[in-house]
Amino acid sequence: MRKWVVNLICLLCAVAGLFQAGCQKGPAAPPSGPSKAERDYLSSRTWTSSDGRTLEGALVARFGEDGVIRRSADGALLRMPLRFLDQDNLRFLQDAFGSGAVPATIPGVWYVRTKLTIPGGEAWVAPDTRAAIGPRIAKVEAAYWLLLSELDGSQAKWVRVDNHSSSKVRVDSFLPRTELATQMNGGGSFIDELPCPRNDLYVIDARYGLTSRRINVTRAVMGFLAEGRLPLTVDPALFGLPPHFPDVWDLTVTWQRVGGGTLTRVVRDGSIFAWPEGH
Numbered sequence: 001m002r003k004w005v006v007n008l009i010c011l012l013c014a015v016a017g018l019f020q021a022g023c024q025k026g027p028a029a030p031p032s033g034p035s036k037a038e039r040d041y042l043s044s045r046t047w048t049s050s051d052g053r054t055l056e057g058a059l060v061a062r063f064g065e066d067g068v069i070r071r072s073a074d075g076a077l078l079r080m081p082l083r084f085l086d087q088d089n090l091r092f093l094q095d096a097f098g099s100g101a102v103p104a105t106i107p108g109v110w111y112v113r114t115k116l117t118i119p120g121g122e123a124w125v126a127p128d129t130r131a132a133i134g135p136r137i138a139k140v141e142a143a144y145w146l147l148l149s150e151l152d153g154s155q156a157k158w159v160r161v162d163n164h165s166s167s168k169v170r171v172d173s174f175l176p177r178t179e180l181a182t183q184m185n186g187g188g189s190f191i192d193e194l195p196c197p198r199n200d201l202y203v204i205d206a207r208y209g210l211t212s213r214r215i216n217v218t219r220a221v222m223g224f225l226a227e228g229r230l231p232l233t234v235d236p237a238l239f240g241l242p243p244h245f246p247d248v249w250d251l252t253v254t255w256q257r258v259g260g261g262t263l264t265r266v267v268r269d270g271s272i273f274a275w276p277e278g279h
Contacts, residue, residue, distance in 0.1 A: 041096035044072055048086045062102045063151050067093050068174065077109065077174040110148040110175045113156065115166055116204055118143040118218045143219065153199050158222060160192035194226040205254040208239055214252070215239070221253060231274035234267050
């Protein structure tokens with residue numbers, strides 16, 4: 001009898017456990033697909049400019065205060081400044097930004113900030129140079145560089161490309177990574193690339209030497225900035241040069257200020273080369 005009662009109690013406990021488990025709510029399933037805000041703001045629509053022109057496309061990212069539209073006709077990425085839109089579309093774009101549904105960048109897409117050509121010609125000293133006869137300069141070809149960044153301004157870097165690729169790229173445009181695939185190695189990097197430490201100020205030209213014969217050291221100076229080596233003392237060894245005659249040369253550096261023109265600074269041998277004061 002006692003054994004039968006024990007078995008009955010065990011059976012009732014098991015049934016109660018199953019009933020309780022069935023009544024408990026499990027964890028909510030994660031939402032699938034885009035949110036309502038994303039469906040509302042990131043779907044293709046007709047955009048109308050302040051002068052009545054129209055464009056079919058979807059809002060895909062935010063670029064500063066502007067929108068980035070993927071045009072329906074060809075998939076091209078276009079910058080949509082707020083000032084170009086009529087009042088209805090301006091309000092729509094501002095509401096979209098306020099919703100938090102608009103991404104700050106697009107995976108696989110760069111923003112092209114600028115292009116830089118470092119002229120060929122005199123660039124560095126040949127290894128067998130003797131200080132007694134003065135520096136002998138090697139000849140190099142022109143180098144073509146692009147300053148790329150994510151759309152949100154992060155991860156800015158200089159990348160070296162060939163002339164053909166440079167000529168196809170437009171400044172202030174959005175560039176899919178696939179368009180520069182031939183300029184990259186198997187690991188997804190460029191043969192020559194350097195981080196750009198500041199978005200508001202960067203070097204576009206650097207020459208070292210006498211006024212009548214100056215060596216192009218732009219690539220070397222870009223490297224100093226990327227490595228965080230400033231401030232540093234200017235001397236021939238900084239650029240792989242032996243002691244030269246006359247004893248004092250100048251380093252002339254031209255800086256580009258985003259939205260503010262250029263700055264040129266001259267630093268003599270033995271002086272400190274640093275970021276321009278106040279910038």
